[in-house]
Amino acid sequence: MAFATYQPPERSDGDSFKPSEHIDTPLIVAVREHKTGIVTEFSPDGKDGVIVDACAYGSGLVATDVLWMNGALVDGLKGYIGQTLVIRLVWAKGKSGRDYVTIAQATPEELKAAEKYVKDNGDPFAPELATVASKASDVPF
Secondary structure, X not given: OOOOOOOOOOOOOOOOOOHHHOEOOEEEEEEEEEEEEEXXXXXXXXXXXXXXXXXXXXXXXXXXXXEEOOHXXXXXXXXXXXOEEEEXXXXXXXXXOOEEEEEEEOOHHHHHHHHHHHHHHOXXXXXXOOOOOOOHHHOOO
C-alpha cells in the first residue's frame, strides 16, 4: 500500500470588499468558489458563502479572494462558479421590512463600460507579473 503525502491547503486571507459600501456601483465579479458549512461567530451552525474577485471598474478598486456570506448574494452567484459577470449591488426590502443587499443586472451602458475597462486595462484579476528590464543594459548579467 502506498501512502500519499498530506499537504495542508494554502490558507490565504482575502481582501475586504463590503457589499454595502458599493451599492449602485457597477462591478466586474469573478465567481471563484461556493463554500458550505462556514462556521463563524455569528453562524455557529455553518453557513454558505461565495469566494469572489471584485472590481469597481469606475474607480479601479480591485479586491481578490473575498468571502461574501450574504444569503441573497450567495444564492445569486453560486450558479456562476468559474464565470465573470458585470453586476450592480442594490438594496431590496425583505418581507420583514428590513433592507438587504442583492444583485441587479448591469445596464447595457455598464456592460459596455466594463468591456472598455478590460480592453484598456486588461484582466483586473490577472496575477501581476515581474516587469521586464526596459533596456538590455539593465539586465544584471
